[in-house]
Amino acid sequence: MNPGNDPNPRQPTPSTAGPVNEELLLDWIEGRLSPKEAESLAKASGRPGLAARVAQMQADRVSLRKLPRERAPAVLMERTLAALEREALVGTLPAATEQAATAGIPVESYKIETYRGNRSMAPMRFALAAALVLLAGGAVYMGVSLVKPRKSPFASVGAIARNSDSATPTPGPEIQIAAKSAASDEAPAAATAQIAAAAEPEPMFGPPASQEITSAAHAAGLAREGRLVVRVVGVPADKIARLSAKDQSWRFRGSAPRDIAATLAAAIPSHDSDNAAGDAPRIASRASNESQPLPASQAASFVGPPLPQTPPAAYVAEIADSAEAISALRQALESRFKAGVEFGELTDPVNMTREPDASDVLWWTQGPSAWTSRLSIPVVIEQR
Amino acid sequence: MPDAPTYSPQPDEDAQDVSIIESIRRGESSAWSAFIARHQDRIFSICVRMMHDRETATDLAQDVFVKLIQGINTFDGRAKLTTWITRVAMNVCLSKLRSEKLRRHASLEALSERRSGDDGGDGSGGGIELEQEREPEQGLSVEAHEDRERVLAALRDLDPEQRAILILCDCQGHSYEQIAEVFGVAVGTVKSRLFRARAALRDLVEKLPVAKIQPLPPRKAYGAGDRK
Secondary structure (H helix, E strand, O other): OOHHHOOOOOOOOOOOOOOOOHHHHHHHHOOOOOHHHHHHHHHHHOOOOHHHHHHHHHHHHHHHHOOOOOOOOHHHHHHHHHHHHHHHHHOOOOHHHHHHHOOOOOHHHHOOOOOOOHHHHHHHHHHHHHHHHHHHHHHHHHHHHHHOOOOOHHHHHHHHHHHHHOOOOOOOHHHHHHHHHHHHOHHHHHHHHHHHHHHOOOOOOOOOHHHOOOOHHHHHHHHHHOOEEEEEEOOOHHHOOOOEOOOOOEEEEEEOOHHHHHHHHHHOOEHHHHHOOOOOOOOEOOOOOOEOOOOHHHOOOOOOOOEOOOOOEEEEEEEEOOHHHHHHHHHHHHHHHOOEEEEEEOOOOOOOOOOOOHHHHOHHHOOHHHOOOEEEEEEEEEOO | OOOOOOOOOOHHHHHHHHHHHHHHHHOOOHHHHHHHHHHHHHHHHHHHHHHOOHHHHHHHHHHHHHHHHHOHHHOOOOOOHHHHHHHHHHHHHHHHHHHHOOOOOOOHHHHHHHHHHHOOOOOOOOOOHHHHOOOOOOOOOHHHHHHHHHHHHHHHHOOHHHHHHHHHHHHOOOOHHHHHHHHOOOHHHHHHHHHHHHHHHHHHHHHOOHHHOOOOOOOOOOOOOOOO
8 A cells, every 4th residue: 555645644653562452453454564563463462363364354445445436327416406496495495595596597486475465365355255154144044943943753752642641632832833834834735635636536534524634734733633544555565664755754664553553443444343233343453463352442433435354554654744744645655556545534543652763863863854843643554 | 555546635626615615605506516516426425335226325415415505504614525525425324224224134135136136137226236237347357356246245234334434434535533523433433443344344254155246247327317
């Protein structure tokens, strides 16, 4: 090695005969010891293989120092300048260097628009106006909702329960509200019922004339009192148990309770009862699945054509408290099953109380059309 | 004994460096290019020796320049500019190696697998071919070439800190004082570490099986903009 080019010239050491340390060994490896000094150091170390190992380390050093010089690729300059410009625009470079990054860029292309009075207030004003409109809309909606309150299905269940408690049903507050609502809808409902009546070949359950069900509104009133019964002829009973309207205005909730079925069996005359006068009326209920004799005292009067011999099944339909819902139910049964649907009036109300289920608790999870009070109507299915 | 490549700037080069730095501080964008042009080979060389991958080294060298420009105001001139640049470059490389847990992971088995995987490839993906990619130099015997390959292979497996001190001393030709300044330690510590690094390198060279050191086929050009 040329001593003149050694960046680490050997510092004067007291003696190479001293204890062997890393500094002396490094000097030996890097060729800063004379052969005589190296020989004496090898002897002092007491390791016979030290000289050979140092020679190998010297060879390693030579190999490293002879490595060719690496040159940077041309892309390094381009990438670095681009990265510096990005950093300058982001603002991570010192202030003075930012000027260098943006020196060749037109001012308009990167100048940040600052606050300039009314112009920057426009979006804020627009947002404020939108908020006011939303508030006003919400207030109107709340006002309309207060004027025309709607009841949840819980109210319907409670109302039906009240009807069953008293011998002479008196509509509760919920039913009164519903009656008002139905009365307000009476005009269109009456028109619908008139059209339906014109299409019907036979009138609904017959006399007495004072109790004749002449309109859907009338049927709705009877339903609120618990005295409406729907008679359907020609519908397979198994297809109707879970039928429901798409808009949830009506739906079937399964078989009627046993006592309801018994009451209906007593109320609706059958051919058997016509042929064997004095016998207790019978009805085959899905709930009981057996024929049950009923005491004559529980039998309510029913006016209408006699039922065929096929034992009917009793189901419960829940409908929205409106004449439209009753009309919709009727039209759906008629159009879907080509069935004959007749409304009948019970002299005494039936107790349609049932246990609340999940749909009653979670009524608010349904669509807005389901946010209304419900009426439970017994439906007697009669196969041809 | 051939001399090691040294990058110690001359006094007039120091003056040029100072002028460039002042220009950068004044916001002259042209000074960036001058600054990069003057130091890119040194920085890239450090990165490529540390990482053994040209693409990674290019990315790291770019990061080094960004950090240098970002911290240009912190350079107070007390240390040599080359020392400051080397310190930043080495810190970037060591941070990268720590983050990627490359330390001691480049085992000989992986080396062999990567070499076999590169057969027929373009040779531009990994850094293992960094030295093997070259044809034996003119005047360099096959035995000397193989010795150099073994040393480079051992250098890859060396602890990054020991690798760094060997690169600075032997490849970059820095003095002990400069190395001490780069790492912020005493000169005596540098000597001690350097000796241990040489001993560790020798141990690794001796552990390398001769059969596994095979030259790779010539690699394609690094890129369209690769300088010749």
